Amino acid sequence: MKDYRKLLSESILFNELPEEHINAILSIAVEKKASSGELIFSDGDPGNGFYIAADGLVKVYKLSPDGKEQILHMFGPGEPFGEVPVFSGKAFPANAETVKKSDLLFFPKQAFVNLITESPSIALNMLAVLAKRLRQFTVQVENLSLKEVPARLAGYFLLLSEEQGNTEMVELKISKGQLASFLGTIPETLSRMLKKMSDQGLIEVDGRKIRLVDFDGLIDLADSGKLDANGAF
Amino acid sequence: MKDYRKLLSESILFNELPEEHINAILSIAVEKKASSGELIFSDGDPGNGFYIAADGLVKVYKLSPDGKEQILHMFGPGEPFGEVPVFSGKAFPANAETVKKSDLLFFPKQAFVNLITESPSIALNMLAVLAKRLRQFTVQVENLSLKEVPARLAGYFLLLSEEQGNTEMVELKISKGQLASFLGTIPETLSRMLKKMSDQGLIEVDGRKIRLVDFDGLIDLADSGKLDANGAF
DNA sequence: CCATTTCCTTGACTTATATCAAGAGCCGGT
DNA sequence: ACCGGCTCTTGATATAAGTCAAGGAAATGG
Known part of the structure; x- marks a missing residue:
């Protein structure tokens, strides 16, 4: 596995964590490589972990039955995505697909939740990630409606x-x-x-x-x- | 202050917590009464805490310059709202207003963050709240766009x-x-x-x-x- | 470099829904 | 019960933007 230490220690989710925490995070991370245009997960798929793009670009989107696409977010290096089923419900609420050839890190749900309970900092960082996502959604709904x-x-x-x-x-x-x-x-x-x-x-x-x-x-x-x-x- | 113990211990954010945690939560909660149609906070206001409606109904919404309204969420008893600036940024990203006469509990940011660092369960519950909110936003964006x-x-x-x-x-x-x-x-x-x-x-x-x-x-x-x-x- | 494929632009036309206006209906207070 | 104020419904019309089609431009692979 490539050394993702630098990327993770600088990421919004894991920044400013002590070295032993970064080690623990690296030990649960699973590397996945994806070519451009590759489907990572589908709307409704069971979600048992979340991802961080280490390199590349990922779009999370909804599709209508007649093929119209609404992109919800674009995620680049260091940004987590697919966290919703880790904390609420069982299934991914949207599709995710690489826009560019990407290296992904997958964090299994249970291992990550265990990490959270040991490190309030990770919990707070994840709360910050989700809160920021809510801000972005607020802007998006305002755009679409108003x-x-x-x-x-x-x-x-x-x-x-x-x-x-x-x-x-x-x-x-x-x-x-x-x-x-x-x-x-x-x-x-x-x-x-x-x-x-x-x-x-x-x-x-x-x-x-x-x-x-x-x-x-x-x-x-x-x-x-x-x-x-x-x-x- | 009315006894909100039962409401809080059954709420999605604080359910299944031990009694001493509920006591700590109650000790930081500030009661606010609001009549129907009362503005709780405005888009852009600095946010130094979040709310739970104990009774009543609250809408969170965006307004366009010509007065068109987009309601983002409706919150009833036991549901938290206004959490975004606790974890990300400084300002509320939308307006909140009572739809019915309401009793609100306000939780100051710093006191709450201190509680989180002591109780992984509260952190996980708050992550569940925010993740569920993201699900709802996904549906809303899909509705508006597709x-x-x-x-x-x-x-x-x-x-x-x-x-x-x-x-x-x-x-x-x-x-x-x-x-x-x-x-x-x-x-x-x-x-x-x-x-x-x-x-x-x-x-x-x-x-x-x-x-x-x-x-x-x-x-x-x-x-x-x-x-x-x-x-x- | 060239051929092919994909993306983007432009034109003609249609459509879902907003704007403006006014009347009907509902609800709460006296 | 009555009345006033607010909400909802309905009509006429306008508008932002979608659908379908085709050509031009840009990107890609050999």
Whole structure:
């Protein structure tokens, strides 16, 4: 097994833990390699442990009967996913699939729960992980229910801008099709709205690079939830 | 302070705890009474503790700038809410308001975190609470993104049917306006869709009582996400 | 480099549901 | 019982965004 010590000791779930705890965590971790597009688990599958992506990218999503996809989360290196059945119920509530070739660490439920009872720090870190996830869901529900697609896009670009520490330009790390699924729309609409925002001078689009032309305008759009008619030419 | 011992020892967060733990929990709890329609906290307010409703009903919701409401959750007696800032970030991510006159118990953040570090059972129970909340959010996002309003209604009635242990009839415990906000629509649409489902022989509506006429049809509708054209007269 | 596949964009058209308005019905207080 | 205020229903209309189709652009593999 590759040495995942550094990754785990820096991860949100296990950071700042003493060495003997990291050792205990490593001893229960099971490595799984997955190629791109590989299904990790399905909605309704029994869940007897959770995962951390060590490398790569994983999407967790729901599918409608006619094939429409809603991506709930995208998880990169160091981020845990699939924890819900460890603590509540028996089954995974959604599907998980690799977006890129990935190395995964699997933590069996019982072994992990044992670790939690011995280490309040791990418990508190896991509580932080789940609480942060709840925050993200709150934003997602607000987007889907109360905001139009351009406002969702604006909010996403502002979030990317903060993560990438750049108020001039952001780069999409996922495809536009996946971004559409994440924001609750379809690629056609995404394309049209990007063009509309571009025509209104808010952004410039060059492939996966988005130049944030009118930063304040994007803040207004994200807050108000809809494109301002005043912005039309 | 009223004796909340029984309520707490039966709550999902504190059930099956030894007596001395319940005593410790009671010692940090602060009672707050709230009349109907009273704001408990606002989106963005600093959160330095969480609540449990001892009696009454509380809605947690987001508001759009033009006043549209999306209810995220409804919390009744024994259910915790407002925990997110205890574990992640500083501010509440949504608003909370009483729907009925309510008695609330407030648990200060620091005191509660101290309790958690001493009692793995409380930590695990809180993890179960948050994990269950994540399940509910997954359903909500799926509803908003992938299902039409009648399918959301069908899913809601089936859930109520299970809670109320009655496959013949369910009774709404919230107003139709609030149900609309919870399902991500407006009262006009809710009214129209109830009528449509009624015309198709799926349900019969009498005020807040909904007779589930075609239970299997409701299951199909909830699963498929849309009203079947075959159901039309 | 080239052929193939996949992704993205654009056009035409449809649809679920929101907006605005007003009347009917329900509920609680006096 | 009556009345006022609030909720719900219904009608007319508009709108954001989805469906279907096809071509252009980009990515991938040999």
